[in-house]
Amino acid sequence: MTPAPNEEAHPVGLTIRGASKVYPGTVALKNVDFDIRMGAVNVLVGENGAGKSTLMKVIAGVEPLTEGEITVAGRPVVFRTKDDAAANGIGIVFQELNLFPEMSVSENVFMAREPLRFGIDIDRESVEERTRLLMHRLEQDIDPNTTLGHLRIGQQQIVEIAKALAQDAKILILDEPTSALSATEVEVLFRIIDELKVQGVGIVYISHRLDELIRIGDYITVLRDGEITGSRPMQGVDIPWIVQAMIGGESKDFSQSLSHEFGAEVFRAEDITLPKLGGGFMVDHMSLSVRAGEILGLYGLMGAGRSEFLECIMAQHPEASGRFFVEGEEMREKHVAGRIARGIALVPEDRKRDGLVQIMSVRENITLSSLAQFTTIFHLSLRKEAARALEFIKRMTVKVASPDNPISSLSGGNQQKVVIGKALMTGPKLLLMDEPSRGIDIGAKAEIYHKMRTLAAEGIGILFVTSDLEEVLALSDRIIVMADGRISGEFDSGAKAADVIAAASPGKTRNPGNIMNKEAVS
Amino acid sequence: MTSTHESTGAKSGSGRNWLLLLLKARTFVALLLVLAFFSVMAPNFLSTANAILVSKHVAINAFLAIGMTFVIITGGIDLSVGSVVGLTSMVAGWLVLNGIDVGLGWSIQFNTLEIVLIVCLVGVFVGWINGILITRLNVAPFIATLGMLYVARGAALLFSGGRTFPNLNGNAEYGSDSFPLIGTGNFLGLPVMIWILIAVALGAAYIAGRTPLGRQIYATGGNERGAALSGVRVRRVKMFVYMFVGLMAAIVGLIIASQLRAAHPATGEFFELNAIAAAVLGGTSMSGGRGRIGGTIIGAFVIGILSDGLVMMGVSSFWQMVVKGLVIIAAVVIDQAQSRLQARVALAQEVAQSR
Missing domain, CATH: 3.40.50.300 (P-loop containing nucleotide triphosphate hydrolases)
Structure with a gap:
């Protein structure tokens, strides 16, 4: 287990107080307080939709807060764009890699921030040299001129980290960094994280893999339905504690089981x-x-x-x-x-x-898999089709003004009902x-x-x-x-x-x- | 409950709905505008003789545009149709003049019906090759058909060493003397080729609107992955559209060879671009999933009337090209405006209903 973290040794680099984020129809964050400690791994855990990603987007300047304030090193800041956040030393590595597989490693690292010679052309030598230094810092033997697509996915992840470090990131957010990595690549990543910690970088680590969190984390924060349900140093934290904080005591209202016998x-x-x-x-x-x-x-x-x-x-x-x-x-x-x-x-x-098929109507989408039901030889009966579409729209309680409206005008839930309706129509x-x-x-x-x-x-x-x-x-x-x-x-x-x-x-x-x-x- | 909401919704958005209707019928409005313009500006434009002449010019493009519309709806493109027109007209010319020489001192001669069938098969075969390249070998449609554009044109030139096959009058002995009637004959007061166009257009519109195949063509272009997961056999659908456009090119090749009573290997150059223009003018979306046969035919008429009318007014051919280009660009700009407006109206409807 991790040694007892020393609160003195880990000064708070960024704080969020009273953060709320409201989207039309949903509250993603409710009055959240969150500290990022420097030179430590700050673990953030919670179920899908608990608000982890929203919180990270707020910190990275992708989304503005509805309420609340962020302070970096004691100064209140407002991040309007990702660049504002980067200027304050915040780097983020998203779960989905945002890289260009056809370009070289160094081009990827300095994408859109290329150092220029006399403000005109790209200073290739400096790009390569700085990439080489970054790779050295990360203890990776990756040639800056390698085409990115030729690297293993774990190495690509490291390039993504290098990209964040190239912007002098003091706070590095890693969103599910291990989801695509093999066991050995995970070890390499953990070593890099340890080194970054020693260099005083504050790391926010998001993952669903609880044993991993316990191993690497120094501080843990648990989110549930947009609220903090637990926040403490990692000492003494075990999986049952995390699970308890993640899903709470009582279960949400799921549909009651309709008891019936299973068939063959x-x-x-x-x-x-x-x-x-x-x-x-x-x-x-x-x-x-x-x-x-x-x-x-x-x-x-x-x-x-x-x-x-x-x-x-x-x-x-x-x-x-x-x-x-x-x-x-x-x-x-x-x-x-x-x-x-x-x-x-x-x-x-x-x-x-x-x-x-976004461009098609609700009716055309819901019947797409079952066209044969309305076809005699090659003639498609539009009347039968419309009747069947209407029947399934009613059965699935899809809220739509007319079956001929485009599917793209529906809400996500209603679109999902159409997809299920399409599957069910095939019997x-x-x-x-x-x-x-x-x-x-x-x-x-x-x-x-x-x-x-x-x-x-x-x-x-x-x-x-x-x-x-x-x-x-x-x-x-x-x-x-x-x-x-x-x-x-x-x-x-x-x-x-x-x-x-x-x-x-x-x-x-x-x-x-x-x-x-x-x-x-x- | 819905009725009251609909009525209030209709009131608030009636101005917008009017505009939407106008935009939806924009190709038709454009057709009326060019008709009105030339009936005033060009003498004799409205005469029956001229109308039939214009229709014949339009028909050539309309055949190709119908086939092209299907291809574009699936999200593809066929650049080879013009060359296939050239190739198939050379094949027709060869069959009428020489038959097939089997190299034993005698040759097989064909009657008109057989010639038509063989030429159509050649067109479908070229489309089949395009389809195989695109569906099995995963060549991008633009590249596959660009290659075929050169191959088919080269093959057409090789047929005669670059020369024209003249005097395709057919031979009564072989039953091919009716060949010139395809392009020049009349039936019930209308040229035969116009009847063929009417039949093909109705057939294509039927396929698009009232058969599962048509629905699957739209679905393939709208979202290929989604269509495939819904059980649409995407490869078959694509094979069909490229073979169909090949058939259209063969029909055009036959008509031109028959009309001119000669087959020239350069026939059909740039026809593919006119066909694409007609389809786009008629509201077909180049990104796939959207388009109507009726719209395409109106688009073909707008382009045809525009060029013939400008000729009759004595406008130089250089200016004609500029005007044609501007009309096509304007059509796409308006098309974009319409989709935006349409999305907004549909959204407003949903909001009105959920209230």
Whole structure:
């Protein structure tokens, strides 16, 4: 464990007092107080939608505060843009890398801040020299002239850190830096973080991997629904404490379980394997089965291979191997259309990119997968189509003035209902849902949970993927936890939150129960 | 409850809705404007003879523009159509003049129907190659069809060593003497080629609006990934549109060879650009997902009437090009304004309903 942090040794570099951030319709931050201590790792943890990202965006100058004030080294400051924040020594590395794969490492590091010779052309030598120094500081043997795309993802992450340091960052925010890294790359990153600490850099570290936080953190702050629910030095903090602060005592109002018997097995996957670029597996010999009327929750961290597994079921990865069975018969269809015909339907994670055709109307979107139902030979009956679209719009309680309005004019929750409606219209036996409640408001969430319950009661098997612990615990009849592309735990509906989180930590897939015991002992 | 909200919403936004209607019908308004302008400014413009002449000019472009509209709706482009017109007219000319020489001292001769079928197959085949390049080998449509533009033109020139096939009158013995009728014949007072255009346009509009294939064409262009995940066979859809535009090019090649009773290898140069212009003028979005066959045909008429009218007014061809270009640019600018306004109106409707 980390040695006891000395409060004197870690002066407060940045403070936020009484911070509130209101978006139309939601309050993302409520009266938040947060300190960043220099020369230490300030860990920030919370569930999806708890307000971590909003808080970081405020600190990085991406979003302004509605109320509250920020002080840096005792001076009150107002960050209007990212540049204001950078001028005050704040650097941020977002979860999604913002790099240019076709350009060299040094060009990436100094992107849009290139030092110029006589204000005209780029001083290449200085760019290269300074990049070399940064890489030396980070103890990385990366040539500044390498094309960025040729680097491993972990090295790219380090380039992103170098980019922040090149702006003299005294405070470095790392948003889920390890989600895409291998175990050895994580070690390298942790060493770099230790060195930066010694150099007096204040680090804000956001992650879902609790054991990682406990290992690296000096101070911990927990957010829940936009409020701070715990803030203290890391000494004595253990996973149960974090979980308690993260999800609180009482559960939110999830739809009550409609009790019903499960039917026969409706879907089975056997030994599904999807190789990863550069070795290893995205999906590593996965097998599972779903029964009719059962809601199976697939929980795991980002990059655990959950979405990829669903994509394999939906024939998106021709290189994947393994076998699928629908109601006992093997599914050999190579096309999405064929698999839909076998009774599989997918509600994708990214509504905008994968779920909807933004330019089309609500009606055209909701019927897109089921056009054959209204077609005789080649003639499409618009009358039948409109009637069916209206039926599903009512059934899914989509709020829309007219089915012919463009889908883009709807709110996120209503768009999601259209995507689910589209999947249901195909008459599925198994409904795959990837993060079904992402990016929609609480009211719509409750409706969608209720809908899932109802569908299961009607005998449809549901396999849903989520990173929301509360959601998976409350909604699932059975929980399967994935880590590193493998099943790392299986629980019944009454599972303990801490057990599920523990199983989801990568690198521990062999023995899911172990780390809990270790924590308890130490 | 909805009825009351709709009525209040309609009142507040009625001015905007009017503007939207006007913008939606902008190609039609433009057509009326050019018609009115030239009937006043150009003598004899409104005569029946002139109307038929203009229609014949327009038809050539309209065929290609219809095919091009489908391609552009899927988010692609076909630059090779002009060259395919040249190639297919050379194939037609060769078949009428020489038949197929099998090298045994005798040759196979074809009647008109057979010639039409073979030439259409050649056009579809070129489209098939384009489709394979784009869907299987993942070549960008712009590059694949740019390459085909050169290949097809070169093939057309190779057919005759660059010379023209003259005197394509056909031969009564072989049953190909009806060949010139394709481009010059009349039926019920209208040229045959106009009848063909009407049939093709109705067929294309039917495909676009009333068949699953049409819906899938729009979905592919609107969001290829999303369409694929919804079970649309994106590759098949793309194969269809490139083969269809190839067929259109073959029809144009036949008509031109028949009209002129000669096949020249340079036939069809820049036809692809006119076709794209007509499609864009008719409201087809270059980013895919949006476009109408009716709009494209009106667009083709606007361009055709504009060039013929300017010729009749005695405006120099240099100025004609400038005017044509300005009209196309103006059309796209107005198109952008319309989409913005449309989005705002739809949003206002949703807000009015949720209130």
